[in-house]
Amino acid sequence: xxxxxxxxxxxxxxxxxxxxxxxxxxxxxxxxxxxxxxxxxxxxxxxxxxxxxxxxxxxxxxxxxxxxxxxxxxxxxxxxxxxxxxxxxxxxxxxxxxxxxxxxxxxxxxxxxxxxxxxxxxxxxxxxxxxxxxxxxxxxxxxxxxxxxxxxxxxxxxxxxxxxxxxxxxxxxxxxxxxxxxxxxxxxxxxxxxxxxxxxxxxxxxxxxxxxxxxxxxxxxxxxxxxxxxxxxxxxxxxxxxxxxxxxxxxxxxxxxxxxxxxxxxxxxxxxxxxxxxxxxxxxxxxxxxxxxxxxxxxxxxxxxxxxxxxxxxxxxxxxxxxxxxxxxxxxxxxxxxxxxxxxxxxxxxxxxxxxxxxxxxxxxxxxxxxxxxxxxxxxxxxxxxxxxxxxxxxxxxxxxxxxxxxxxxxxxxxxxxxxxxxxxxxxxxxxxxxxxxx
Amino acid sequence: xxxxxxxxxxxxxxxxxxxxxxxxxxxxxxxxxxxxxxxxxxxxxxxxxxxxxxxxxxxxxxxxxxxxxxxxxxxxxxxxxxxxxxxxxxxxxxxxxxxxxxxxxxxxxxxxxxxxxxxxxxxxxxxxxxxxxxxxxxxxxxxxxxxxxxxxxxxxxxxxxxxxxxxxxxxxxxxxxxxxxxxxxxxxxxxxxxxxxxxxxxxxxxxxxxxxxxxxxxxxxxxxxxxxxxxxxxxxxxxxxxxxxxxxxxxxxxxxxxxxxxxxxxxxxxxxxxxxxxxxxxxxxxxxxxxxxxxxxxxxxxxxxxxxxxxxxxxxxxxxxxxxxxxxxxxxxxxxxxxx
Numbered sequence: 001x002x003x004x005x006x007x008x009x010x011x012x013x014x015x016x017x018x019x020x021x022x023x024x025x026x027x028x029x030x031x032x033x034x035x036x037x038x039x040x041x042x043x044x045x046x047x048x049x050x051x052x053x054x055x056x057x058x059x060x061x062x063x064x065x066x067x068x069x070x071x072x073x074x075x076x077x078x079x080x081x082x083x084x085x086x087x088x089x090x091x092x093x094x095x096x097x098x099x100x101x102x103x104x105x106x107x108x109x110x111x112x113x114x115x116x117x118x119x120x121x122x123x124x125x126x127x128x129x130x131x132x133x134x135x136x137x138x139x140x141x142x143x144x145x146x147x148x149x150x151x152x153x154x155x156x157x158x159x160x161x162x163x164x165x166x167x168x169x170x171x172x173x174x175x176x177x178x179x180x181x182x183x184x185x186x187x188x189x190x191x192x193x194x195x196x197x198x199x200x201x202x203x204x205x206x207x208x209x210x211x212x213x214x215x216x217x218x219x220x221x222x223x224x225x226x227x228x229x230x231x232x233x234x235x236x237x238x239x240x241x242x243x244x245x246x247x248x249x250x251x252x253x254x255x256x257x258x259x260x261x262x263x264x265x266x267x268x269x270x271x272x273x274x275x276x277x278x279x280x281x282x283x284x285x286x287x288x289x290x291x292x293x294x295x296x297x298x299x300x301x302x303x304x305x306x307x308x309x310x311x312x313x314x315x316x317x318x319x320x321x322x323x324x325x326x327x328x329x330x331x332x333x334x335x336x337x338x339x340x341x342x343x344x345x346x347x348x349x350x351x352x353x354x355x356x357x358x359x360x361x362x363x364x365x366x367x368x369x370x371x372x373x374x375x376x377x378x379x380x381x382x383x384x385x386x387x388x389x390x391x392x393x394x395x396x397x398x399x400x401x402x403x404x405x406x407x408x409x410x411x412x413x414x415x416x417x418x419x420x421x422x423x424x425x426x427x428x429x430x431x432x433x434x435x436x437x438x439x
Numbered sequence: 440x441x442x443x444x445x446x447x448x449x450x451x452x453x454x455x456x457x458x459x460x461x462x463x464x465x466x467x468x469x470x471x472x473x474x475x476x477x478x479x480x481x482x483x484x485x486x487x488x489x490x491x492x493x494x495x496x497x498x499x500x501x502x503x504x505x506x507x508x509x510x511x512x513x514x515x516x517x518x519x520x521x522x523x524x525x526x527x528x529x530x531x532x533x534x535x536x537x538x539x540x541x542x543x544x545x546x547x548x549x550x551x552x553x554x555x556x557x558x559x560x561x562x563x564x565x566x567x568x569x570x571x572x573x574x575x576x577x578x579x580x581x582x583x584x585x586x587x588x589x590x591x592x593x594x595x596x597x598x599x600x601x602x603x604x605x606x607x608x609x610x611x612x613x614x615x616x617x618x619x620x621x622x623x624x625x626x627x628x629x630x631x632x633x634x635x636x637x638x639x640x641x642x643x644x645x646x647x648x649x650x651x652x653x654x655x656x657x658x659x660x661x662x663x664x665x666x667x668x669x670x671x672x673x674x675x676x677x678x679x680x681x682x683x684x685x686x687x688x689x690x691x692x693x694x695x696x697x698x699x700x701x702x703x704x705x706x707x708x709x710x711x712x713x714x715x716x717x718x719x720x721x722x723x724x725x726x727x728x729x730x731x732x733x734x735x736x737x738x739x740x741x742x743x744x745x746x747x748x749x750x751x752x753x754x755x756x757x758x759x760x761x762x763x764x765x766x767x768x769x770x771x772x773x774x775x776x777x778x779x
Binding site for chain 2: 078119
């Protein structure tokens with residue numbers, strides 16, 4: 001393993017790990033806010049109990065999210081110092097603003113988690129509002145940096161280095177609005193499905209079923225509002241990618257040859273040697289319609305770009321399909337639940353539905369992770385699209401392989417420790433209701 | 440308008456000082472958990488543990504703030520520093536991770552009714568390791584063993600076994616060990632308060648001794664730094680830091696804890712200010728001036744404009760946090776699932 005591969009692998013592992021916790025850190029506050037708000041509004045204390053029961057596991061999740069985020073901010077310098085020297089002046093503003101939002105999030109999180117004995121109920125609820133806002137705003141800000149890597153703007157290249165920097169223009173780059181919205185909404189969908197799966201299991205076991213059903217409804221309400229918006233923002237993202245990141249679109253769709261009336265390729269395995277996609281389903285003209293709103297439009301394929309400047313479709317197309325597929329897995333669960341809820345006028349508890357929801361539970365995170373992989377693998381071999389290659393930005397220090405191994409061990413320890421704690425807790429208390437009294 | 444490079448450098452230094460004051464006390468809590476002594480060792484640990492709980496995450500955001508300020512305002516400097524300081528930064532990072540996770544696990548374990556001794560050990564070890572590594576990293580910028588030629592950053596051989604950087608690590612440790620018990624004297628009463636008072640006095644002596652030893656050591660191993668340190672402004676900071684340190688010890692002896700708490704902070708601020716003043720106008724001594732490391736003017740101005748807006752949200756929120764969790768540290772979380 002060479003330095004570049006080790007650095008990429010470490011950055012990838014760090015992100016895959018951090019994204020899980022960061023996602024929960026965006027989604028959970030919204031659910032806490034809604035539950036606490038409902039408790040105050042309806043006077044139904046069970047909402048408050050549902051929210052407070054999340055405090056301990058969420059505390060661990062947030063803590064790991066914060067420390068793994070610290071790892072990432074250090075890795076920017078430890079692994080990619082030349083990327084940072086190139087881009088710091090353009091993406092720094094996004095990170096600085098995110099820093100303030102994250103700071104605010106950490107503060108109100110502590111107040112909500114630890115403040116039960118020191119703050120009134122109304123104050124606790126009020127703390128969840130800046131918490132929810134700061135969490136989503138920090139995501140929206142930080143995604144601007146990723147957007148800039150995809151659609152760099154706000155500078156001129158003079159003698160091989162960026163100058164005439166316009167930080168606000170760089171901040172508001174073309175990819176930012178759709179990436180920020182799509183990504184933040186995805187965090188809500190992922191969290192609400194993860195939580196829904198947990199409560200579906202509770203209802204299935206018959207443990208504290210009354211409260212579990214309420215929580216299930218709440219989380220699937222959030223999903224019902226946010227999931228359709230994923231479709232809208234996803235379409236917007238595709239339009240923008242078709243306009244500004246044509247090579248990425250070609251790799252996403254495994255579209256090798258530039259052609260008019262391009263079909264949409266679903267599934268299959270792209271083979272760059274032959275330029276064909278084996279075992280795929282093709283829907284005629286649909287790619288042209290999706291990308292350019294015209295069934296006969298020409299869509300550029302990977303062959304339209306100089307060799308060595310395009311991403312590998314084998315790393316992009318399957319993850320794109322996985323992302324879209326995951327969405328439909330969740331959509332079925334959502335439709336099923338709300339159909340029965342509407343028909344029966346009460347929270348449905350058919351074992352088949354509950355089992356399906358448990359099955360669908362991780363697909364929000366799967367979709368989010370694979371969407372992120374699409375956007376990252378889809379930009380290769382560039383770290384700053386069209387300007388700086390990933391291979392040019394890696395640290396000149398040797399020994400990245402040993403750093404990689406060190407951090408893989410760190411992540412394994414953290415994951416093992418957390419699973420052990422959460423599972424033991426489950427085993428001991430059944431995770432629910434009245435049996436959790438202590439001496 | 441004053442020069443944006445200097446202003447941005449001031450912000451970076453200020454962020455580092457705030458991290459030292461808040462994050463440092465946090466690490467100090469871990470150090471004194473390991474060093475808990477006497478018949479009330481258990482109570483000392485409990486009090487430290489409960490005091491850290493609600494604020495540790497916030498305390499560590501200052502570090503992210505330092506990193507973000509560096510790469511926004513001094514991208515070339517950030518790149519050079521992170522190439523040169525890879526070793527101690529990786530150690531610190533591993534420490535920060537294990538410390539945060541161990542703390543959270545321990546908290547969670549305790550709230551669900553189990554002691555988690557392994558997590559407690561990890562927490563203590565990481566609390567010692569991290570400030571030591573960070574102290575080494577910070578002092579290495581002044582040691583004079585990092586060189587930059589034709590954009591290639593290299594560190595002299597043996598930079599991490601150099602007495603100057605090792606001593607820098609020890610000073611980092613002592614600063615943390617000094618802050619935590621002084622803060623604690625204000626928050627507890629009775630015999631426990633006396634324990635923390637004794638710990639504070641001991642740590643104060645230790646910090647005084649190591650910083651005093653550092654000066655002859657610097658004269659030998661980091662001549663440029665010591666030359667600048669014994670110049671005009673930095674020297675003033677040094678003298679004032681010594682005075683503030685002595686005053687703190689006297690206040691502790693007289694049991695004027697609130698004033699002592701303030702003076703401890705002042706001592707640490709002046710110590711770090713002396714260091715920063717001696718480093719000025721460089722980011723890496725003699726090799727990389729702040730001006731050469733800085734981002735373009737437009738970025739600096741955008742950053743400095745965002746700052747007061749962010750501060751307007753942050754400062755009242757921080758105040759509310761520390762105000763809410765003032766006074767006697769208590770286990771703030773009820774056991775898992777129990778109704779309040």
